[in-house]
Amino acid sequence: MKIMDDAMTELHPLDQAIKLDRDGKILRGATSPAYANMAGPFGGVTAAALLNAVMIDERRLADPIALTVNFCGAIADGAFEIEARLIRGGKNTQHWSVELSQNGAIAATASVVCGVRRPTWTHLPTAAPKTPAFKDVAPPDIPRPIPWVQRYDMRFIEGDLGKFPRNDGVLRPARSLIWLQDVPARLLDFVSLAALSDTFLVRIMLVRGTFQPMATVSMTTYFHVGGEELARIGAAPVLGDANADVFHDCFADQTCALWSEDGRLLANGVQVTWYKE
Amino acid sequence: MKIMDDAMTELHPLDQAIKLDRDGKILRGATSPAYANMAGPFGGVTAAALLNAVMIDERRLADPIALTVNFCGAIADGAFEIEARLIRGGKNTQHWSVELSQNGAIAATASVVCGVRRPTWTHLPTAAPKTPAFKDVAPPDIPRPIPWVQRYDMRFIEGDLGKFPRNDGVLRPARSLIWLQDVPARLLDFVSLAALSDTFLVRIMLVRGTFQPMATVSMTTYFHVGGEELARIGAAPVLGDANADVFHDCFADQTCALWSEDGRLLANGVQVTWYKE
Numbered sequence: 146m147k148i149m150d151d152a153m154t155e156l157h158p159l160d161q162a163i164k165l166d167r168d169g170k171i172l173r174g175a176t177s178p179a180y181a182n183m184a185g186p187f188g189g190v191t192a193a194a195l196l197n198a199v200m201i202d203e204r205r206l207a208d209p210i211a212l213t214v215n216f217c218g219a220i221a222d223g224a225f226e227i228e229a230r231l232i233r234g235g236k237n238t239q240h241w242s243v244e245l246s247q248n249g250a251i252a253a254t255a256s257v258v259c260g261v262r263r264p265t266w267t268h269l270p271t272a273a274p275k276t277p278a279f280k281d282v283a284p285p286d287i288p289r290p291i292p293w294v295q296r297y298d299m300r301f302i303e304g305d306l307g308k309f310p311r312n313d314g315v316l317r318p319a320r321s322l323i324w325l326q327d328v329p330a331r332l333l334d335f336v337s338l339a340a341l342s343d344t345f346l347v348r349i350m351l352v353r354g355t356f357q358p359m360a361t362v363s364m365t366t367y368f369h370v371g372g373e374e375l376a377r378i379g380a381a382p383v384l385g386d387a388n389a390d391v392f393h394d395c396f397a398d399q400t401c402a403l404w405s406e407d408g409r410l411l412a413n414g415v416q417v418t419w420y421k422e
Numbered sequence: 423m424k425i426m427d428d429a430m431t432e433l434h435p436l437d438q439a440i441k442l443d444r445d446g447k448i449l450r451g452a453t454s455p456a457y458a459n460m461a462g463p464f465g466g467v468t469a470a471a472l473l474n475a476v477m478i479d480e481r482r483l484a485d486p487i488a489l490t491v492n493f494c495g496a497i498a499d500g501a502f503e504i505e506a507r508l509i510r511g512g513k514n515t516q517h518w519s520v521e522l523s524q525n526g527a528i529a530a531t532a533s534v535v536c537g538v539r540r541p542t543w544t545h546l547p548t549a550a551p552k553t554p555a556f557k558d559v560a561p562p563d564i565p566r567p568i569p570w571v572q573r574y575d576m577r578f579i580e581g582d583l584g585k586f587p588r589n590d591g592v593l594r595p596a597r598s599l600i601w602l603q604d605v606p607a608r609l610l611d612f613v614s615l616a617a618l619s620d621t622f623l624v625r626i627m628l629v630r631g632t633f634q635p636m637a638t639v640s641m642t643t644y645f646h647v648g649g650e651e652l653a654r655i656g657a658a659p660v661l662g663d664a665n666a667d668v669f670h671d672c673f674a675d676q677t678c679a680l681w682s683e684d685g686r687l688l689a690n691g692v693q694v695t696w697y698k699e
Contacts, residue, residue: 210639210640210673210694211492211639211640211694213490213492213533213640213642215488215490215509215517215533215535217509217510217512217515217517218510218512232492232494232528232531233494233495233527233528233529235494235495237672237696238494238639238696240492240494240528240531242519242531244509250510251509251510251517252510254509254517254519254533256490256492256531256533256640258492258639258640258694260639260672260673260696261672262670262671262672262673263671263672264671265671265672265697265698265699266630266669266697266699267669267670267671268593268629268630268668268669268670269667269668269669269670270593270595270596270629270666270667270668270669271666271667271668316545316547318547319547352545352547353543353545362487362488362515362535362537363487363488363490363533363535363642365490365640365642365692367675367692367694369667369668369670369673369675370670371671389547390546390547390548390646390679390687390690391545391546391547391548391646391687391690392543392544392545392546392547393539393544393545393546393646393647394539394540394541394542394544394648395514395537395538395539395540395542396487396537396539396646398644398646398690402667410667410668413667413668413675413692414692415642415644415690415691415692417487417488417535417644419514419515419537420542420543421542422542422543
């Protein structure tokens, strides 16, 4: 039982990766090997760290509604600093600007809007995609050399990367439909949704099957449930739906939606990605 | 001919509304009666003014790719100041943060990403909606009391507001499909696309048919053509496609896409809106 207790008091790898220590106006954090990407950290965990700077700020009055992250420069493995500025607060919304720096250079910026949700009119005109249940979809039986990918249980219903790179000249649909869950399982909250919204690989990898220079440039995520509703969902998997409309002269878009098992839209968003050739 | 010459050298109302005069680091502008909304200016023209601050900056190296605008507070009719900070520039992208203030209070912020487009792989997996041509759709024969609405030739294929407010308790689909053109016609450019991306009325008006307190909180627009491609399109109308997925406890999302007459996706984006009851 002692071992169990220790394990249970240990921080989840995501919480470890986004942990920020206050030093006056500055919050100090560090990249985590558990969420390493090819070079530097997984963008989703950077987004989660930027949002976390607002989540832990005592001036925050309400749940986050919108998060835009701009990836301005490469983030190196190691320490970073975050500063959150409260731009303006009203009765219903609060606007924040957040900057992440390394060695004095800004590497990412974010804007966060928090908003007071009051119980009122709800209308959900869009239904979740119909899919088999999480437990009925097998995880892919392929090696996952990238550390951050190992931090998610990804079960593809559609749009698996498959053998990669394929380099077969065949263009595939840009859509992926995936059950996603933190590894180890973790209670859903806004920071985990922020990270989950970036777990959809840059769509060019799926469409072309090529491995080429590419990066997310800017990403926007909207949250569509309140914190209490999210807490009631617990540590359940979410259904991710990603797609893209256009790849043109070095830039492509992509969309994402994250649904609960009972068909509620928890978050959705867009990102624009850069590719070289 | 003299009258004609004068008319031709006059600024288009949109250019007048986003005109900025440099005063050191500060750019000075003013709201325009031509784009007035119920209270304060049309959000699309505020977005265009924020983008314009980057467009006219001599440090700008490339066309805009992404624009996120956060509407932090009410903007009063009258003068405003904009300051654009170049956050970081690389070989491929340049990141800007822009703030609009009135009387020392920040009323809107924006992030702008500019990106160098090089002729390379293009793939356009999503086709434009099939619709009748602009010239074959009649403009709605209804009064348009709001000034900014008069600045657009809007021809509804689907999702017209119709009699408003209806207050009939009937929920309608959130989608609108509309031919849109500046009035008077104006060459398409990035600032006009930024404004066009906010011409879709807050979806709750269409869905519920009610007039209630509501506002756009944050808006993100991605541009999918280079400046030269856009210039070649000229002053043609664009096909707008707007929709929404969720309305829940005071906040709703909406999506938009702007297509050229020959079916190219010029821009797309998302916004999150607040509503009261």
